[in-house]
Amino acid sequence: MEPLYDTRSITDIIFEIAGRLGGTVASSFNGIGGGAEGFVKYRTGDIIPWDELKEKGVWLGPAYQYGNYDGIFNTPSGKFEFYSANLAGVLEKTAGAGNRLDCLPHYQEVEFLGDEGSYPLTLLTYQPLLNVENGHQNYPWAQELYMVMHGFGWGNFIEINKEKAGELGIRDRQMVWVESPFGRIKARARVLEGMHPEVVCMATGQGHYAEGQWQKDIGVNPNDIIGVSYDHLSGQSSFFNTRVKVYRA
Amino acid sequence: MAKWGMVIDLDKCVGCQACTIACKEENSVPHGSPDEQRQRREPYWNRVLAVSEGEYPTVRVEFISMPCMHCEEAPCVTVCPAKATYHREDGIVIQDFRRCIGCRYCIVACPYGVRNFNFKDQLEKEYHRPDLPPNRADRGPWPFPRRVRGVVEKCTFCFHRIDKGLEEGKKIGVDVVPACVEACPTGARLFGDLEDPESEVSYLLASRGSFRLREALHTQPSVFYLHS
Numbered sequence: 001m002e003p004l005y006d007t008r009s010i011t012d013i014i015f016e017i018a019g020r021l022g023g024t025v026a027s028s029f030n031g032i033g034g035g036a037e038g039f040v041k042y043r044t045g046d047i048i049p050w051d052e053l054k055e056k057g058v059w060l061g062p063a064y065q066y067g068n069y070d071g072i073f074n075t076p077s078g079k080f081e082f083y084s085a086n087l088a089g090v091l092e093k094t095a096g097a098g099n100r101l102d103c104l105p106h107y108q109e110v111e112f113l114g115d116e117g118s119y120p121l122t123l124l125t126y127q128p129l130l131n132v133e134n135g136h137q138n139y140p141w142a143q144e145l146y147m148v149m150h151g152f153g154w155g156n157f158i159e160i161n162k163e164k165a166g167e168l169g170i171r172d173r174q175m176v177w178v179e180s181p182f183g184r185i186k187a188r189a190r191v192l193e194g195m196h197p198e199v200v201c202m203a204t205g206q207g208h209y210a211e212g213q214w215q216k217d218i219g220v221n222p223n224d225i226i227g228v229s230y231d232h233l234s235g236q237s238s239f240f241n242t243r244v245k246v247y248r249a
Numbered sequence: 250m251a252k253w254g255m256v257i258d259l260d261k262c263v264g265c266q267a268c269t270i271a272c273k274e275e276n277s278v279p280h281g282s283p284d285e286q287r288q289r290r291e292p293y294w295n296r297v298l299a300v301s302e303g304e305y306p307t308v309r310v311e312f313i314s315m316p317c318m319h320c321e322e323a324p325c326v327t328v329c330p331a332k333a334t335y336h337r338e339d340g341i342v343i344q345d346f347r348r349c350i351g352c353r354y355c356i357v358a359c360p361y362g363v364r365n366f367n368f369k370d371q372l373e374k375e376y377h378r379p380d381l382p383p384n385r386a387d388r389g390p391w392p393f394p395r396r397v398r399g400v401v402e403k404c405t406f407c408f409h410r411i412d413k414g415l416e417e418g419k420k421i422g423v424d425v426v427p428a429c430v431e432a433c434p435t436g437a438r439l440f441g442d443l444e445d446p447e448s449e450v451s452y453l454l455a456s457r458g459s460f461r462l463r464e465a466l467h468t469q470p471s472v473f474y475l476h477s
């Protein structure tokens with residue numbers, strides 16, 4: 001099928017842009033085909049011949065047979081492993097001689113950012129219902145009931161346990177500073193019974209930098225004060241381990 | 250003559266506010282602004298309140314979704330000086346916007362706080378939908394073309410849907426329901442004829458414990474809540 005007018009497929013355009021950017025971006029696109037058709041050939045080359053793929057249009061792998069564990073166990077010994085040899089191999093290659101016991105199932109102590117003395121509370125950020133499918137903040141009907149559990153909108157709150165708020169001298173709907181080792185933001189406090197005394201909670205999704213007719217200047221973004229930290233075994237980033245302190249504004 | 254009522258199952262309600270937004274879409278209710286919310290002036294034909302009880306760590310939150318209760322002894326009907334709001338035969342408390350003088354006495358009289366006053370004109374392109382989904386096209390336009398500033402309005406149990414459904418001979422409560430009932434994802438809201446012993450609402454009211462809000466005021470509301 002010929003392309004219309006002077007257009008190219010999006011894959012071709014991405015390859016072209018990567019090549020023009022140069023440096024490490026271009027090098028990660030090397031050797032994988034060089035274009036849309038080339039990429040498909042590269043991916044399917046050792047599975048199905050190109051002409052056969054063009055004729056059939058699809059490649060179907062073999063159906064899974066129950067009990068055929070050789071096909072799905074990718075462990076070096078071919079058996080279920082408590083001591084993960086795969087993980088040990090990766091750790092040796094990347095981290096050198098690490099603690100071998102890490103490859104067994106174990107409990108890992110959480111590394112909090114910020115010491116308990118100066119920052120007594122833990123910040124938990126959550127996505128409320130209207131943020132889950134990415135951003136309904138620019139729709140006024142959704143924005144006006146953004147905090148569904150509280151029945152308010154046009155902003156987000158820092159939610160504190162009632163006793164803790166009493167200790168800190170904070171009343172409901174009062175403006176407070178939430179400070180972490182990385183910065184501080186000003187938010188409205190919401191004093192609730194349903195919070196753990198040592199945790200404060202804030203909904204993400206507000207505090208946009210970009211313009212938007214209904215989302216401009218609304219709320220604060222807790223991600224501004226969260227630190228960057230990773231779990232060193234799995235490599236995933238951790239969002240919930242920043243400690244904060246809360247005080248009246 | 251049918252008597253329309255609504256049953257809301259508090260066990261199934263999750264507080265998603267889909268009913269609130271569906272009602273706003275169906276009846277073109279305008280949105281508020283941050284200032285209006287602070288002054289509690291924003292128009293909501295259906296409100297969902299989150300009521301929490303208990304102390305940490307045993308806290309319980311319940312969502313109570315309140316449309317207009319369409320009371321049999323409606324205080325808003327009694328106090329209206331212009332007789333703009335009246336009780337229809339089939340149980341719906343309905344309003345003639347052209348007679349309303351905007352005195353807001355009915356808002357004061359309503360014990361449930363479900364009436365709203367239009368403080369502002371509706372914007373021209375408030376909810377501009379060039380792509381009407383196919384199932385809206387046959388419902389026709391809402392009988393009141395544009396909301397007028399200075400009148401009070403409230404939930405009408407989507408009487409436009411019910412009247413059109415009755416004309417076409419459809420079964421109300423099964424084929425034709427108000428917008429909030431249709432939108433509820435958990436099936437917590439049900440609509441039907443309270444006087445018909447075969448309807449779903451009568452069956453639920455007979456088999457499960459129910460209550461109505463502020464019964465002590467003897468307003469006889471038509472919206473029942475099932476215990477969670």
